[in-house]
Amino acid sequence: xxxxxxxxxxxxxxxxxxxxxxxxHIWCSGCGIGTVFxxxxxxxxxxxxxxxxxxxxxxxxxxxxxxGYIKVDSYHTTHGRAIPFATGLKLARxxxxxxxxxxxxxxxxxxxxxxxxxxRRNIDMTVICVNNLNYGMTGGQxxxxxxxxxxxxxxxxxxxxxxxxxxxxxxxxxxxYVSRWTSIHIRRLTESLTKAILKPGFSFVEVxxxxxxxxxxxxxxxxxxxxxKFFHERSVIKNNIxxxxxxxxxxxxxxxxxxxxxxxxxxxxxxxxxxxxQLGEWPDLERQKPAAG
Amino acid sequence: xxxxxVLTGTHFMNGDEACAEGALAAGCxxxxxxxITPATEVAERMSRRLPQLGGIYIQMEDEIASMASLLGxxxxxxxxxxxxxxxxxxxxxxxxxxxxxxxxxxxxxxxQRGGPSTGLxxxxxxxxxxxxxxxxxxxxxxxxLCPSSPQEMFDFTIRAFNLSEQFRTPxxxxxxxxxxxMNERVVxxxxxxxxxxxxxxxxxxxxxxxxxxxxxxxxxPMACFGDGYRVHITGLTHAENGYPxxxxxxxxxxxxxxxxxxxxxRDTIISYDTEYLDDAEIVLVAYGISxxxxxxxxxxxxxxxxxxxxxxxxxxxxxxxxxxxxxxxxVRALVMPEINxxxxxxxxxxxxxxxxPVRLVGHAGGAIIRPAAILNVINDLVKEAV
Numbered sequence: 001x002x003x004x005x006x007x008x009x010x011x012x013x014x015x016x017x018x019x020x021x022x023x024x025h026i027w028c029s030g031c032g033i034g035t036v037f038x039x040x041x042x043x044x045x046x047x048x049x050x051x052x053x054x055x056x057x058x059x060x061x062x063x064x065x066x067x068g069y070i071k072v073d074s075y076h077t078t079h080g081r082a083i084p085f086a087t088g089l090k091l092a093r094x095x096x097x098x099x100x101x102x103x104x105x106x107x108x109x110x111x112x113x114x115x116x117x118x119x120r121r122n123i124d125m126t127v128i129c130v131n132n133l134n135y136g137m138t139g140g141q142x143x144x145x146x147x148x149x150x151x152x153x154x155x156x157x158x159x160x161x162x163x164x165x166x167x168x169x170x171x172x173x174x175x176x177y178v179s180r181w182t183s184i185h186i187r188r189l190t191e192s193l194t195k196a197i198l199k200p201g202f203s204f205v206e207v208x209x210x211x212x213x214x215x216x217x218x219x220x221x222x223x224x225x226x227x228x229k230f231f232h233e234r235s236v237i238k239n240n241i242x243x244x245x246x247x248x249x250x251x252x253x254x255x256x257x258x259x260x261x262x263x264x265x266x267x268x269x270x271x272x273x274x275x276x277x278q279l280g281e282w283p284d285l286e287r288q289k290p291a292a293g
Numbered sequence: 294x295x296x297x298x299v300l301t302g303t304h305f306m307n308g309d310e311a312c313a314e315g316a317l318a319a320g321c322x323x324x325x326x327x328x329i330t331p332a333t334e335v336a337e338r339m340s341r342r343l344p345q346l347g348g349i350y351i352q353m354e355d356e357i358a359s360m361a362s363l364l365g366x367x368x369x370x371x372x373x374x375x376x377x378x379x380x381x382x383x384x385x386x387x388x389x390x391x392x393x394x395x396x397x398x399x400x401x402x403x404x405q406r407g408g409p410s411t412g413l414x415x416x417x418x419x420x421x422x423x424x425x426x427x428x429x430x431x432x433x434x435x436x437x438l439c440p441s442s443p444q445e446m447f448d449f450t451i452r453a454f455n456l457s458e459q460f461r462t463p464x465x466x467x468x469x470x471x472x473x474x475m476n477e478r479v480v481x482x483x484x485x486x487x488x489x490x491x492x493x494x495x496x497x498x499x500x501x502x503x504x505x506x507x508x509x510x511x512x513x514p515m516a517c518f519g520d521g522y523r524v525h526i527t528g529l530t531h532a533e534n535g536y537p538x539x540x541x542x543x544x545x546x547x548x549x550x551x552x553x554x555x556x557x558x559r560d561t562i563i564s565y566d567t568e569y570l571d572d573a574e575i576v577l578v579a580y581g582i583s584x585x586x587x588x589x590x591x592x593x594x595x596x597x598x599x600x601x602x603x604x605x606x607x608x609x610x611x612x613x614x615x616x617x618x619x620x621x622x623x624v625r626a627l628v629m630p631e632i633n634x635x636x637x638x639x640x641x642x643x644x645x646x647x648x649x650p651v652r653l654v655g656h657a658g659g660a661i662i663r664p665a666a667i668l669n670v671i672n673d674l675v676k677e678a679v
Contacts, residue, residue, distance in 0.1 A: 019525065022536060052521045057365070068525055068537065073518045075368060076527035076537075078391050081361040084325075084353060085388075088362035091349045092323055092369025093518050114361075117354040267351075275344040 014041040017051065019071045026065055030216075030224025032183035032209025036130050037066050039186055040101070043193035044072070049097050056099045057086040059111060062137045062211075063103035063130040080111030083118045086125050094268055097197055098124070104131040104145035108164055112144070119173035119202045121267045126196045126203045129166060132211035140214030147250050151218040167243040170204040171260050177203035178243065178260035182231040183210065185256065192258055201266045208254070296345035299484040308446040308472040309334035309376070311479045312402050313342065315450030316374050318487055321400070322348035323373040325362035327355060327381055330414045331470040332404035335376035356381035360388035363399040367392075368526065370517040372454055374400040378470075379408040379421055382428070389463055390429035391528045393551065396505070396513065398457035398492055400450065402466040404473040405581075407658030417470040418658035419581055420633035425465050426610050432548060434555035436562055437465040437610040439580035443477045449607065455490040456562060460554055461512050467609060469632070471582040471661055495522060505547070506533040511554030555611060564607035565616065569595070573602025574625045575671055578617070578641055580606040583630040583662050590630075590667035599671060609637060614644045621645035626674045630654040630662040650674065 012018055018041070027033050044054055054072045058064035060079035067074040077085045082100045090098040107115055107129050118125065134152050135141040142155040145166070149158040170178045177199045181189040189207060196203035210216060210227035221227045236253040238246060246255040265273070273279065280286040299318045306314070313335050316324075324343055326336035340350040349366070353359040359375045366373035377385060382403045392399055405421050407413030421428075425437045436456050440449040449466060457464040493514040495502050504524045507513050513533075516522035529537040530544045538547075555562065569591060570576065579587040584605045594601040604620070606613070621627060626649050629638040638653040645651050652674060654667045 019536075052523065053519055055518050068527065072523050073368075073516075074523075074525045075365070075395075076525070076529065077361065077364070078387055078528055081357065081388060081391075084358035084361035085365040087351070087353075087358075088323065088325060088365025088367070088373065089369045089518055090365075091351060091362075092366035092371040092373070096369075096519055113354050114358055117358070121351075271344070271349070 014038070014045070017041045017044060017071050019069050022069055025069055027062060028213040030210060030212040031062070032132065032207070032211070033063055033066070033130050035183045035186065036128070036189070036207045036209060037069065039190045039193060040066065040099070040128060041070065042190045043197060046190065046194040047097070047197050049197070053096045054099065055089060055096055056101055057082045057089060058101045059106040061103040061106045061135070063101055064106060066101040080106055080109070080114065082106070083111060083114040083127065087118060087123050090123060090125055091268070094124070098126070099197065100125055100127045102127065102129050103136070104129060104133065104166070105135045105143040108166060108169070109144045116169065116173045119170055119175045119204070122174055122176060122201045122264050124200050124202070124266045124268060126193070126205070128193065129204070129206045130209050131166065131206055132209045132215060134211060134215040136211045136214045140211070140218065150215070152215070165243065165248045166206045167204070167259055168247065171243050174202070174264065175204045175260065176201035176262050176264050179258040180206040180208070180248070180256045182208040182235055182254070182256060184228055184231050185235070188237070199261070201264060296342070298346050299487065300481050301483050302481055304479045304481065305476055306443060306479050307334060307474055307476045308440065308443040308468060309404065309474070310338050311443040311446040312376065312450045312466065312468070313338035314479070314481060315447040316400065316454065317342055317346065318447070318481065318484070319372065319451040319454035320489055321372045321374050321454060322346065323363070323366035323371040324348070324350045325359035325366070325373065325375050326350060326352050327359045327375070327377065329378045329381045331406055331473050332376040332378045332402065334473070335402060335404070356384035357387060360385040360401070364388060364392050364395070364397045367397045367399045368518055370519070372398070372458070374402065376402040376404065378404050378406050378414075379412060379418070380410070382421055382424065386429040390431060390433070392463040393429065393433045393435070394528055395526050396461040396515070396551070397463065398461050399463050400453045400457055400466065401463060402450070402468055405467065405469040413659050415470070416659040417582065417632055417661060419469055419583065419631050420636065420658060422467060422609060422631070422633065422636040425467050432552070434552050435465060435610050436460065436462060436555065437467050437608065439467050439606060439609050440472055441581055441584040441605065442472060443475060443479045446472060447479050447481065451487060455488070458490045458492045459512070460558060460562075461492060461515055462555070467581065469581050494520065499523065503533040504535045505531060505550070507550055507554060511550070511557050559611050562608060563611060563613045565613055566605045566607065568603040568605070570602040570604070572600050574600040575674060576602040576604055576620060576624050576627050577667065578604045578606065578627055578629045580609050580631070580637065583632060586630050586662040586664050586667060589664035590671070593664060594668055594671060599675065601671065612640045612644065617641060617644035618646060618648070621648035624649055625678060626650045626652065628652045628654060628667065628670055628674070630667050632656065632658050632662060
């Protein structure tokens with residue numbers, strides 16, 4: 001519509017949402033984050049929200065750099081602390097939509113405590129986790145997502161630990177929307193992100209993504225396409241399931257899908273309720289009748 | 294009854310409560326709390342008062358999170374604060390640094406107790422003074438105030454917010470357990486007599502806005518979430534446009550801008566009061582609760598005929614370097630009572646630069662400095678001079 005007549009083909013389709021003056025980005029060739037980032041941009045557009053009312057908060061790591069490329073108010077904070085920063089941002093300006101972009105180490109290792117508490121409080125935010133199974137930015141170390149037996153630079157003979165299942169964790173902590181996809185599920189991921197952003201409350205979208213540079217090459221998936229093919233061969237979509245019954249297991253089918261979509265009052269709703277003098281005393285909390293007159 | 298932000302009148306309250314009331318009077322509407330002795334009463338009062346005023350009290354999962362939440366709330370356009378003590382202050386150092394590098398106004402009140410580690414939770418200390426100056430990694434300037442009474446807990450909290458808004462930086466209130474828990478008269482003035490400072494906001498077109506280009510006062514206007522400027526804010530070294538800039542020259546420019554905005558405004562920021570200085574030969578330099586010990590010692594000393602004076606530091610960082618240097622050339626000695634084994638006295642010595650002797654009256658913590666201990670040091674100084 002308003003594209004310049006001279007060279008319309010040179011404009012990126014998401015130009016309005018991209019800090020194109022920051023391209024080239026830092027992500028390696030074959031990395032899944034760029035694909036996920038494109039889906040995030042498409043989802044933000046699909047929500048129809050005014051772009052001045054959307055913010056992205058991130059922590060540290062490869063995925064955290066998303067905040068530097070999206071052209072909304074964006075905050076690249078400290079390692080693991082995106083969620084508490086986003087909590088303050090959202091509560092101070094509740095009319096804005098707040099997205100958190102985080103990698104697996106940032107979100108669940110150093111930031112794990114913040115993750116479980118924001119889900120418990122049901123703060124209205126959308127947390128997008130690109131799970132590439134290791135700390136990519138520092139060269140491929142063991143993370144709380146690293147599968148048992150997988151090799152990293154700090155588990156050179158294989159990780160001796162069991163990883164967290166992030167979707168189970170989010171569900172147990174009270175997230176109202178939980179889904180898992182891989183970086184090949186572009187259309188479904190975009191739809192899921194759109195829903196998550198528009199959903200009031202704590203929404204969590206996990207995306208399994210390839211990191212050939214740091215993880216793949218130590219685990220017989222050296223080429224960029226190796227893990228993409230792995231996702232293609234192994235992933236099975238199951239919607240509306242209890243993620244506890246289908247734990248993430250790389251030996252068998254990789255269960256992805258929209259797992260949880262439920263209703264629960266947000267922190268802001270509950271804060272208004274407890275300060276409205278309508279609730280009775282704990283433990284029964286029977287509603288008080290409005291005073292006559 | 295409609296709740297008021299400013300409880301104009303005369304009250305009997307403790308320092309922690311006065312701090313909370315000062316914050317509310319300053320326009321604070323976000324508090325990210327975490328309980329800790331002896332600062333809990335600040336959070337308790339805020340949790341009761343903020344909802345009445347349409348503000349948010351949220352109890353975070355730890356002090357790391359509470360500090361991070363302040364920064365988010367500040368970028369969301371609110372005045373935000375938290376209160377803590379030593380162990381929590383240590384956890385806040387990480388995001389205090391983020392607040393400094395991203396030039397985020399907010400206020401942290403540290404009601405100091407004895408340390409290190411869990412130390413003396415219920416007993417007084419003044420041993421986080423160097424942590425206040427250098428506790429977060431990297432080089433930076435900080436503003437820290439030291440109230441010596443509940444009244445000053447109220448007054449200085451307002452000033453802390455004003456300084457943080459004016460200079461776009463976290464400001465520390467370095468209180469202590471005795472000032473926090475002491476009940477005294479607190480006079481809250483009429484709302485329209487309280488001067489408040491609000492952060493500068495940009496007025497230019499978004500395309501022309503550089504979020505980290507300082508104006509003549511050394512401070513850049515702040516575009517908050519939703520203002521339409523769609524800025525990028527990062528804890529990485531950044532250029533004036535806010536984008537990461539990974540090279541030594543960019544770091545030099547950014548860090549100098551951060552340091553200069555405090556240094557060039559030192560005269561506006563630094564605050565101290567003097568008592569009996571006209572004829573004073575030995576001057577006590579004190580801050581926080583130790584001001585009260587110093588005053589008692591001065592009264593007793595003057596009754597003995599000693600010419601004692603007081604410098605009461607209202608701001609401890611930045612330190613009043615020029616004033617102390619000048620003073621050291623005019624008096625026989627400087628004495629600093631503080632509840633640690635020698636922290637601010639190092640700065641006092643540095644600034645005195647050998648022009649006069651400098652003595653510490655300190656102990657490890659757990660009690661205030663006894664006026665008699667101050668007098669003993671003064672009497673020793675007098676004997677040495679004879």
